[in-house]
């Protein structure tokens with residue numbers, strides 16, 4: 499399996515591949531694309547969006563070819579924390595409706611609400627062995643008004659889903675073993691998965707269903723022909739009646755209208771060595787995943803072998819000892835029960851953001867679509883977006899899609915804006931500390 503390259507700018511301690519990429523075992527091997535092939539649908543990228551879409555098309559008996567730069571799960575999916583979080587990113591349902599209107603906004607809200615159940619259903623239906631933990635997702639908040647604020651968000655969700663519960667301060671502490679939160683939303687449809695084993699499983703099912711998958715075949719150019727697009731890879735080309743770009747951070751290199759439309763956000767995740775039964779029983783004892791995206795970003799979940807997976811903003815040039823000390827301090831501050839943890843694995847990935855922080859599917863012409871950016875919470879969302887795009891392509895005249903196709907939107911002030919997500923992510927802790935003084 500090929501590994502992402504070590505980030506030259508990061509600290510020495512950063513592993514070149516994620517915990518999942520290192521431990522998932524070899525993916526079934528598929529050759530690179532050589533020569534020319536013709537197909538009905540060509541998809542660029544074997545992440546969650548591309549695989550979910552391709553599988554639906556292949557299962558409907560249609561011709562589909564997927565070209566992947568590396569191997570399935572090599573991108574953001576494989577770098578992720580594997581948290582199934584069927585929630586919006588720093589946006590409320592009311593804001594979505596006021597920005598996009600009842601029809602389009604309501605469609606997106608229904609899809610996001612359905613996305614956790616859809617993903618775990620897909621895993622079950624296909625018998626994919628990826629350590630699926632459908633135990634729920636907790637989004638906590640701090641402050642005197644948190645309970646009121648989150649209660650009103652759950653009310654805003656109510657027309658679209660009924661699987662959200664509000665926890666007060668005592669409830670959050672009991673369910674999570676964390677300190678200092680005054681309320682939380684418990685999303686019963688969330689949880690966790692091993693994202694690389696998920697990618698391998700979906701890729702296997704795709705090939706069984708008749709889809710063609712080419713590894714180590716980066717798409718380098720796209721050219722329009724009369725009634726088709728030609729996708730050129732380093733070793734060959736695909737002529738397809740329809741092309742769907744699902745390359746996440748790779749999309750903007752393939753079409754001029756996609757340039758400067760998404761922003762990179764560098765995120766570090768780490769996995770501890772196995773922890774004691776006492777710690778396992780004190781922190782998230784019922785196995786939910788937790789992410790606090792409000793000010794001081796904090797995220798934890800248990801994974802295989804009683805290891806804790808958590809997010810930490812690693813500064814450039816930090817030593818391994820300094821990182822471990824800072825992570826322990828962080829966990830000590832956040833958890834009611836804490837034992838010193840050792841870091842077994844630390845890696846970095848790039849999540850790509852739309853400036854709206856909402857999912858976006860872009861129509862470039864009648865034969866070319868792009869699933870754009872993941873917004874750091876795209877595992878469940880992009881899986882259901884894949885399903886939705888497949889339904890649109892399979893029944894273009896009869897299916898009424900839940901998503902509205904958008905046009906490419908260049909980010910204003912891109913040269914500066916592209917640094918913002920990472921700066922804000924790292925700055926969030928400093929700002930939160932400062933604001934608590």
Ligand SMILES: Cc1cc2nc3c(=O)[nH]c(=O)nc-3n(C[C@H](O)[C@H](O)[C@H](O)COP(=O)(O)OP(=O)(O)OC[C@H]3O[C@@H](n4cnc5c(N)ncnc54)[C@H](O)[C@@H]3O)c2cc1C
Nearest residue numbers: 543545546547567573574575579581717748847872876877
């Ligand atoms: C560190 C980190 C942690 C995250 N944690 C979570 C989380 O816990 N929960 C959550 O929901 N989301 C999380 N996310 C976001 C989540 O990973 C993404 O939303 C989701 O995986 C995006 O899926 P995708 O299929 O769109 O893109 P990707 O998974 O990036 O897939 C795109 C694929 O396209 C391939 N590709 C790129 N360019 C080309 C090309 N030119 N030719 C061929 N192939 C190409 C790539 O190799 C890759 O396999 C995280 C992201 C990061 C980086």
